Amino acid sequence: MTDQVISPAPRQADLDSEKRPLNLSRRSFVIAAASVAGGGLSVGFHVPALADNTPAAGNQEVNAWVVVKPDDSCVIRVVRAEMGQGTHTGLAQLVAEELDCDWARVSVQQITAGQNLARNRVWLNMSTGGSRGIRESQEYVRQGGAAAKIVLLQAASNLFGVPVAELSVTKGVIYHAQTGRQVSYGQVAEAASLLPAPDVKTIKLKSPKDWKLAGQPLKRLDTAMKVNGRLKYAVDVKLPGMVYAAIKACPVFGGKLKSFDDAQIKTLRGVKAVLAVDDNAVAVIADNWWRAKEALNALPIVWDEGENRQITSESIRTNIEEGLTSNNNVFADTNKGDADEAISKAHKRIDATYITPFVSHACIEPMNCTALITKDKAEVWVPSQNAEAALAELAKSTGLELSKCEVYNQYLGTGFGRRGGFQDYVRQAALIGKQMMGTPVKLLWTREEDLTHDFYRPIGHCKMSAGLDKEGNLVGMQIRVSGHSINAYSAPHNIKDGKDRRQLQGFWMEPHDAQYGYTVPNLKIEYAMRNSHVPVGAWRGVNTNQNGLYSECFMEEVVHAAGKDSLEFRRALLKNHPKHLGVLNAVAEKAGWGKPTSPGVYRGLAQFMGYGSYTAAVAEVSIKGNEVKIHKLVLATNCGHAVNQRMIAAQVEGSVAYALDTLQSEVTIKEGRVVQSNFDTYPIARLKQMPHIETVIAPSFDFWGGVGEPTICVVAPAILNAIYKARGTPIRNLPLKNSGLKIV
Amino acid sequence: MIQLNINGQDQQVDVEPEMPLLWVLRDTLGMTGTKFGCGIAQCGACTVHLNGQPVRSCSYPVSAAVGQKVVTIEGLSTDSTHPVQEAWLELDVPQCGYCQSGQIMAASALLAKIPKPTDKDIDEAMTNICRCGTYQRIRAAIHRAAETGKGIGSVIHYMADGHETTTIDSQSTFNA
Numbered sequence: 041m042t043d044q045v046i047s048p049a050p051r052q053a054d055l056d057s058e059k060r061p062l063n064l065s066r067r068s069f070v071i072a073a074a075s076v077a078g079g080g081l082s083v084g085f086h087v088p089a090l091a092d093n094t095p096a097a098g099n100q101e102v103n104a105w106v107v108v109k110p111d112d113s114c115v116i117r118v119v120r121a122e123m124g125q126g127t128h129t130g131l132a133q134l135v136a137e138e139l140d141c142d143w144a145r146v147s148v149q150q151i152t153a154g155q156n157l158a159r160n161r162v163w164l165n166m167s168t169g170g171s172r173g174i175r176e177s178q179e180y181v182r183q184g185g186a187a188a189k190i191v192l193l194q195a196a197s198n199l200f201g202v203p204v205a206e207l208s209v210t211k212g213v214i215y216h217a218q219t220g221r222q223v224s225y226g227q228v229a230e231a232a233s234l235l236p237a238p239d240v241k242t243i244k245l246k247s248p249k250d251w252k253l254a255g256q257p258l259k260r261l262d263t264a265m266k267v268n269g270r271l272k273y274a275v276d277v278k279l280p281g282m283v284y285a286a287i288k289a290c291p292v293f294g295g296k297l298k299s300f301d302d303a304q305i306k307t308l309r310g311v312k313a314v315l316a317v318d319d320n321a322v323a324v325i326a327d328n329w330w331r332a333k334e335a336l337n338a339l340p341i342v343w344d345e346g347e348n349r350q351i352t353s354e355s356i357r358t359n360i361e362e363g364l365t366s367n368n369n370v371f372a373d374t375n376k377g378d379a380d381e382a383i384s385k386a387h388k389r390i391d392a393t394y395i396t397p398f399v400s401h402a403c404i405e406p407m408n409c410t411a412l413i414t415k416d417k418a419e420v421w422v423p424s425q426n427a428e429a430a431l432a433e434l435a436k437s438t439g440l441e442l443s444k445c446e447v448y449n450q451y452l453g454t455g456f457g458r459r460g461g462f463q464d465y466v467r468q469a470a471l472i473g474k475q476m477m478g479t480p481v482k483l484l485w486t487r488e489e490d491l492t493h494d495f496y497r498p499i500g501h502c503k504m505s506a507g508l509d510k511e512g513n514l515v516g517m518q519i520r521v522s523g524h525s526i527n528a529y530s531a532p533h534n535i536k537d538g539k540d541r542r543q544l545q546g547f548w549m550e551p552h553d554a555q556y557g558y559t560v561p562n563l564k565i566e567y568a569m570r571n572s573h574v575p576v577g578a579w580r581g582v583n584t585n586q587n588g589l590y591s592e593c594f595m596e597e598v599v600h601a602a603g604k605d606s607l608e609f610r611r612a613l614l615k616n617h618p619k620h621l622g623v624l625n626a627v628a629e630k631a632g633w634g635k636p637t638s639p640g641v642y643r644g645l646a647q648f649m650g651y652g653s654y655t656a657a658v659a660e661v662s663i664k665g666n667e668v669k670i671h672k673l674v675l676a677t678n679c680g681h682a683v684n685q686r687m688i689a690a691q692v693e694g695s696v697a698y699a700l701d702t703l704q705s706e707v708t709i710k711e712g713r714v715v716q717s718n719f720d721t722y723p724i725a726r727l728k729q730m731p732h733i734e735t736v737i738a739p740s741f742d743f744w745g746g747v748g749e750p751t752i753c754v755v756a757p758a759i760l761n762a763i764y765k766a767r768g769t770p771i772r773n774l775p776l777k778n779s780g781l782k783i784v
Numbered sequence: 785m786i787q788l789n790i791n792g793q794d795q796q797v798d799v800e801p802e803m804p805l806l807w808v809l810r811d812t813l814g815m816t817g818t819k820f821g822c823g824i825a826q827c828g829a830c831t832v833h834l835n836g837q838p839v840r841s842c843s844y845p846v847s848a849a850v851g852q853k854v855v856t857i858e859g860l861s862t863d864s865t866h867p868v869q870e871a872w873l874e875l876d877v878p879q880c881g882y883c884q885s886g887q888i889m890a891a892s893a894l895l896a897k898i899p900k901p902t903d904k905d906i907d908e909a910m911t912n913i914c915r916c917g918t919y920q921r922i923r924a925a926i927h928r929a930a931e932t933g934k935g936i937g938s939v940i941h942y943m944a945d946g947h948e949t950t951t952i953d954s955q956s957t958f959n960a
Contacts, residue, residue: 124880124916257940259876266881267869267888269817269857276816284811309800328811330803404821404829404915405882453819453882454915487822630941682942689938690879690918697917719826719913727919728907738943 100229102191103237104162105135105184107149112212112226114141116185119151119163120173121425122262123452123459124694125748126687127173129261131181133683134174137254138185138246141225142211148261153427154446166449167426169460169578171651171746174683178744179245186243191235195228248681248741257686262451274450277410277421279480283312284329285472286336287483289321289493292345292712293573296320299342305335314339317471325476329484348573348712356499356572356709357395363522363568364393364503370520370568371539374549377562379505382516386507390601392594393503395773396586398496398707400716401579402724405453406490407465411473412480413438418445420469423452425460433463437470456698457578461530462495491722492714495577496707498524500543502590507562512602514613516562519547519590525569526583529576535569543567545583546591546650546753552743554584554650556591557620558613574709580698581752584650588753589702589760589774592646596761597770606645606761607633619678619740620647623656626738627676631658638662641671644761646754653679653745657758659731663766667784668776670729670759675751676736680743689735692751696733699755700725704783706775729783786846790815791859801847805839806830808846809856817857817885821913828912831886831893832856838893838909857885860892868892871929875937879916886912891926900932 101107107115116135122128128148136146156163164180189209196214197204200221208215212225248255265271290296300322302314310331315323322341326332363370383389410421411434418438424430427449434445447466452459469483485493500523507516527534527542534542546554547565556565579585599609607628614621624647628634637643640662647656660672675692682688704723708715716722763781764770771779788795790813797812809815809832818841821829825840832841833855860866864873868891871877878884887910894901894909901909906926914922924937942950 124878126879260878262881263873263876263878264864266878266884267872268861268864269815269885271881272816273819273882275820276810278814278816328807330807330811402915404827404880404913406820452880454880456915484820487824626941626943682944685940685942686876686938689940690876690916690921693920693938694879694917697914697919718824719822720824724827724913724915725917725919726913727910727922730917730919730923732939733920734939734941736941736943741944 099233102188102229102232103184104159105181106139106188108141108192108212108225108229110226110229112142112224113145113147114139114212114225115147115149117149117151117163119156119166119427120177121166121168121427121449121452121455122150123168123425123455125173125691126260126684127168129258130174130683130687131177132261133254133256133258134178134182135185137251138182139189140209140212143253143258145212146261150449152446152448153431156428157431157442166428167460168455169425169457171653171749173748175652175744175746182245183240183243186245187238187240188232190238190243191232192225192228194235195232196223198231199223199228254683255681256684258684260687271451273405273453274410274421274423275405275408275453275484277450277482279410279412282410282480282482283325283327283476284332285323285325285469285481285483286329286332287317287321287323287468287485287489288336288341289489290343290345291492292343292348293575294348295343295345295712297322297341298344301340305339308335308338311335313476315472315475317468321468323468323472323483325472325481329482333486345712351573351712352710353708356574359572360499360501360522360570363570364501364520366568369538370566372564372566373539373541373544373547374563374565376564377516379516379518379562379564382562383505383507383518386515387510388508388601390506390508390598391504392597392770392772393501394590394593396500396589396702397774398499398574398709399579399701399705400491400494400496400707400722401456401458402491402722403454403456403458406487407485408483409465409469410480410482411469413470413473413476414478416440416444418470418473419448420446420466421448421450422466423455423459424449424463424466425452425455425457426463429460430463430466433466434470437467438474456580457582458494461577487719488717491717495530495575497579497585498526498576499572500524500586502586504590504594506594506598508598508602512604514560514598514602517560517564519565520568521566521587521590522568522570524571524574524576526576526578528569528571540567540569543569543583544587546587546648553652555617557617557647557649558595559616560613573712581650581749584648584750584753585699585702585756588646588648588650589757591648592754592757593760593764593770593772596644596764600764610645610647614647619654620649622740623647623654623676623678623738626736627656627658627674630676630734630736631674633658642762642765644758644763644765646757646761648753649750650753651746651750652743653677653747653750655750655754657751657754659758659762661759661762661766663763663781666780666782668763668781669784670731672732672734673755673758674734674736675754676738677747677751678738678740679745679747679750680739681741682737682739685737688737688747691747692735693733695751696755697725697730699752700729700783702756702774703759704775704777786850788846788849788854789852790854791856797846799846802845805832805841805844805846805849805854809841815856815858819882819885821883826913827883827886828890829883829886831889831912833889833893836893836896838890857889860888866892867929868895868925871925875921875925875928877918877921877925879918883912883914887914887922891922891929894926895930900930901926
């Protein structure tokens, strides 16, 4: 592999096909906000989709997705962000599969937001979240690969003077068997670029069962530069004359900057400026970042903390607890039969309330953005999950037209939803850049700033009741979720008639996305919105994580009360939903459910659905004193089509580490601000805590599901259910330290 | 002026003695392979070698590095052929990759000290944070680099159509 295999978005537009600049005014876009799960904010441009798929004349661009160079190297364009999830490699596999090019000669090029805009969004949606990278791009990128192959074959047909039907392709070489002639893609690419693009309706995609490149556990394309330190992340950008910014926003959410006294620090070595940013932050600019940060720490700042200073975790929880029993501002998303009566008349009744705290994304690459603003151009280098949202924020913050803005999105040091819905770091960098006109400024947050100014996974409580008949059958269930709404903070227009269904993700009755799998004769599922002043957002897995935990941990309590087997009880309830049942059976088989464990080792089980995929888990756990050891996790997923098993396994393995946050991490609020400030007070899973992980991929080849998120929601409940088996009492109040336990 | 020896090269830097080595590397010398993650020696993204010992450079004053041999990810090998880098490539360890410079420096220091580490040795030495959760492959790659014959990488049961089961261990390699 060479360094050329990957190319983050370049600064200079190297696409010479920008033949139709749109000169859109700022009025021509809206921040539309997406309702899709896990996505958060996206940008809706009022321009037609798939407007212009024909390449400019006289270049190697076969179409928007495919460039074949004279040396036969093949560049596949992508617009989704790469934050470790492997989407760039997976999308390239899908294009290359249809194109029939030589995989060894494939590289990936990331398109900028400005390039996408200038070509009427020919590359469509750049937003990368909600486990959508593959499943919502697969059709049009495969069509792009197939369309490129069609015109390449036509060009060869024209060259040889033979019908296309007599041609065949192997690894980017076109053969005419009858005459023994051959020509490579690179030799006909320019001619192909002049041909009309085929009508997309005439393109027949390959059946996934015939795939040779897609559907294979290929290695990632972007590994080489990640083992030698040469991959440049946004935090590594260096521009001529660049200066560095450190920033502090008001520690109390909603508070304002009152004043600062820069007399003491403006003469410190390297300090160039001390600036107010928006109405709530102050930045120090210096000739290196450490000097900026040190000077900022020495800067006396007066904040107007406002009324939110009174808020604590306790006051937030009191409000949420009220929602568990209140009749006000509550809606029932499902109300089948009469759950109240069924439970009250049941032979046995089970009640429990579960509590999950705020948690932080803690992206390993802290928030950062490098901006260069001049009076007629605004450019940023950024790690964003949505380069178009960054572009919109840049235009808004600078007052420049969209066409005068550009976003060079870089490889992300993780995203997890933090860098998708909100482009706050872009806004700050742009506002600093405006005050440093013509000088490039790299804004980098400290870890402390990052942990205390996140958009947190919201706090939530869930009160559940169930009734069993004499035979131990489940006759009724009530589920009442109370807590902070993500939509209320980020996309209030997605709340219809006061009903925020997104908070019940995974408890939905409708199929395909996040369907509740159990059939319960009398079932009531409700949500009580109880918001706080804390900013909340999509946190990898979003509401499926908490809802999966509530559902599966409580189901285990019901199983226990019924005196039945965890697997058999769930199997009976899932009989109407074969895909849910399928992954449960797969995980049970591979984990050896029912077979003896080592002495002192207990198993726990969970299944749930999110992001269009079905997942299930079996955990093996032992407890010594207050120490929990997680020995093994077997995790099954049916994501419909499996584009790359190796990368699916990487996402599943990574989901385990991320899910441990749910068990051991917690953000708390005191005096209106976050208490935890760094990894000494906010624990992150370490290598020694990790179990042995086995991934079971059980695709059913009849839908496209997500991969990056859906596994997380079954990890924590499977572990908790194993702990329940070991201790005999359930854990209802997270994190584990509230029960005197820690993961070792 | 502070005299440093970095990746075998003598360098002079005009910085405050208390400036952390990390920021001298990144901002003064432009060597950005070493990463910033927390600033308090908790995450290990900034790990470099000082006389062969792994050190968290975000919390290490540059003046303390004087007279020591500093090795960064850029100097571990010139062509990614250090056994740890080769194992990382072979097992496709990185996801986002941001922490991997630090992980590789920590792993190479471990192997220099303990050529055939046990799982317990790995547990104790590898305290760096990987937010993507590549830990299982990190463990396997260290065993691979050490040629201990131990350590399971990814275990994948592929149940296509609910019938055939293929168990894939990432210690095998796949090429199209």
